[in-house]
Amino acid sequence: MKVAYFLGCNVALRTYEYDAAVRRIAEKFGIELMDSKDFVCCGYPAAPQDHSTFLALAAQNLVAAEEMGVDYIVSVCNSCTATLSKVNKLLKENEKEREHINKILKNSIGKEFKGTLEVRHFLRFIYEEVGLDEIKKAITNKLNPVRVAPHYGCHYLKPPEVFDFFEDPIVPHTADDLMALTGVVPVKYENMKQCCGGAILAVDEDTSISMVREKLIHVHEAQADVLAVHCPFCNVMYGEYQKDPRIDIDFKVPVIFTPQILGLALGFDAKQLGMKKKVAKLFLEPQEAPESKSEEVGAHG
Amino acid sequence: MGEEREQEKGKKKSGEFQVITEDQLDPQFKYEIIKEPGGENFLRCMQCGTCTASCPVKAIDPDYNCRRIIRMALIGDKESVLKSKFIWMCSTCYSCYERCPQDVKITELMFALKNIAVKYGYIHPSIKAQLDLLEKFGALLEISEFENRMREKYGLPKINQSPEKVKKVLEKEKIKDVIEGDS
16 A cells, blocks of 8 residues: 655654654555655644645645545654644635635645545554554564553644544553554553643743653653653653753653554564664563662672 | 833733723734634633643643633733733643633634734744744755765665745745744
């Protein structure tokens, strides 16, 4: 099956490992991810300034995907997925908006929105199109029962009507279901749906960093070994900003991408998934019980 | 003394009372909001405060209060709303949107307020900076040779940015003039 693959700004140059893991998994299930040089910014950053600029930018990407003759445009960023889904739905349903945007597109790039495709997040796409049974059959490596705290991200869940109510916005489960197939243990933790604060990073850095700090503490308190995300910006917030001196915590929470866990279970190695060897070992190699580990540290000084 | 009072007019600090006189209010403001995309359900608000109670930004910064922003907009305190830093502080998590019993669609309402603010020449500098980047690169970040070399290392295809296309759309939208003219 061929689908248009919408990377988005952050995945393209900040989270190569995410991109790599997604491409490996897609290949495994015979999904051909088609890149396009006609894709531009999804439009989300223009939303605060001007509604119709926001629509036009998103529509430009939808049009580029429509021209590829595919049924789906698959994105790996929560915000890109939400933006493209929202605009795709709006332009399909609202004739007035569609005419207005088509006038802009005709005059600027000489093209028109037709409304022939659907937008999906990669995780939703494999959940629905490949299905849990097929994914389970393809698993070759049973992973260790690592405690994984899933972070869904706001724009993966809400508003649910934008995503055809495929996921429960109150008790989300799709990432948990996918991860549970591999042998890891998805854990629940306090305030699980807390926002990463990425959207206001540039407006009020202190507030968004406090939001990151709270999340990391909750994940740590639930004794999770890693935090798994499926949005590049949530990863930037929890991964990169974890090093910020304003976050005065005395522990580290490794942040990985949900598809990397799936990739390990599907038989790919750490390098193919752009994973740190140390983190991959946690999932693959026999682990010593925490007690004996501390004894060993003591014995070797 | 009179001058001082004049200067204090319009200035607000949280936790302090301030008398708002009728001449400071614009009764037409609410109609302006419901015409803006995202603001359609604005008049439904009954001030229950579910939005504020759900807000993750409020949980960190007690001064941020979306119910209060809506109240100020409802009574027509236009200038205070549009000048406020708070309308830019919505993290667009959609928690309030989901929980609002009146379906005010607050996250979208915040976008509407921001869009109106931009029309009047108030724009947060960080948001303007994002637009500048879009114009320059067609994306929020620049992909240089270095990034493409890194992508190659991970076995990923090269990326070519196409800012011309974004520029064309932005020009048609004239959003550029609005921002450049007023900042």
